[in-house]
Every structure is written in structure tokens, then in C-alpha cells.
Amino acid sequence: MTTIDPSLYLSNQPKTRTPSASLGKDEFLKILMTQLQNQDPTNPMDDREFVSQMATFSSLEQMMNMSNSIEMLVQSQLVSPVIQYSHMIGQEVSYMDVDQETGKELGKVTSKVVAVSQHEGWAILELENGEKIYADAIIQVSDPGTKEEAGDRITE
Incomplete structure (x- = not known):
């Protein structure tokens, strides 16, 4: 007979979650997908609102890429002895x-x-x-x- 690992019981899982201080693109996408899956089929999301959210996501992704690029530039300049x-x-x-x-x-x-x-x-x-x-x-x-x-x- 197979047994279930006790660490998988719900009672052994943490009761509280630790919230993140920042909302990244992955979290934004999860929220958007959940919103699309749980929308009312008789009253779907307005097209303009959906396009607005996608533009916000695109803008967020570009800002994160720019931030990473600037961080890499600063790090490379700090390290260069020249x-x-x-x-x-x-x-x-x-x-x-x-x-x-x-x-x-x-x-x-x-x-x-x-x-x-x-x-x-x-x-x-x-x-x-x-x-x-x-x-x-x-x-x-x-x-x-x-x-x-x-x-x-x-x-x-």
C-alpha cells in the first residue's frame, strides 16, 4: 500500500504568506490571466480596458529592461580600472x-x-x-x- 508523505498535508503548509514588496511582470501577468479566466461570460471585459492593461504590461516590461541595462552599465563602470x-x-x-x-x-x-x-x-x-x-x-x-x-x- 502506498503512503502519502506527511509534508504534503495542508495542515503542514504555512498558514501565512509573506507579501512581496514589488509587483513584477510575472505577478502582473498572473493577475491578468486570472481576471480573464474569471470574467463573466455574459459581460466580458471591455476591449479598451484590455488594451490598456496590455499597454501597461508592455510599459512595465520596457522599464524593467531599461533598469537592468542601466544597472549593468553602472556595474561595469565601477569595476573597470581604466x-x-x-x-x-x-x-x-x-x-x-x-x-x-x-x-x-x-x-x-x-x-x-x-x-x-x-x-x-x-x-x-x-x-x-x-x-x-x-x-x-x-x-x-x-x-x-x-x-x-x-x-x-x-x-x-
Whole structure:
């Protein structure tokens, strides 16, 4: 003899429902279909009212698509290191030059940023002196227009 799983009894189902804070296109379609199924056959829904509801549904769907597209655009711009560091172009940056073989610091180097690129998700600053450095290697940023004459600079 087969038995019925007790979890399927109506008495074991939740007694209260948790309402959704938003009405999406799926809920709107369910309401519209229920309304069409339960209408009075002797007095069917007015054509204009039906067309109005379908236009509302279409408008709702387009707004949701536009909202999703804008959200994706914002997310892609927040993630892109090129966009995050594009304001550095034209700025003068200083970084520590390190000997690749020994790992010894050779001194502070200053150069102007001419381009920003990306490699494996990291921002790469391309400098006027031909070097390419990671953005997190910068120890100082300055505006070249506010510096004093080159002869008055302190070099390290």
C-alpha cells in the first residue's frame, strides 16, 4: 500500500504568506490571466480596458529592461580600472624604482602619466619616461602645473 508523505498535508503548509514588496511582470501577468479566466461570460471585459492593461504590461516590461541595462552599465563602470584611474592622465606621479634582480630600491622616480591600461584586472599607468607601473606602486601624485621651476625642486 502506498503512503502519502506527511509534508504534503495542508495542515503542514504555512498558514501565512509573506507579501512581496514589488509587483513584477510575472505577478502582473498572473493577475491578468486570472481576471480573464474569471470574467463573466455574459459581460466580458471591455476591449479598451484590455488594451490598456496590455499597454501597461508592455510599459512595465520596457522599464524593467531599461533598469537592468542601466544597472549593468553602472556595474561595469565601477569595476573597470581604466575608468577608475583615467583621472590620473596628465598628473605627475612618483614611485620607487626597484632593481629587478636584487630587489634593492634605486630611488624615487617622477614622471607624467600619459595613458592608463589594464592587465588581469589591475590598472597599469603608462608614463612619459616609457615605464609602465601598477597604480598601487604610486607613492605621490602631483599636478605638474602647480610645481615650481625645475631648478627649485628637491630631488631625493
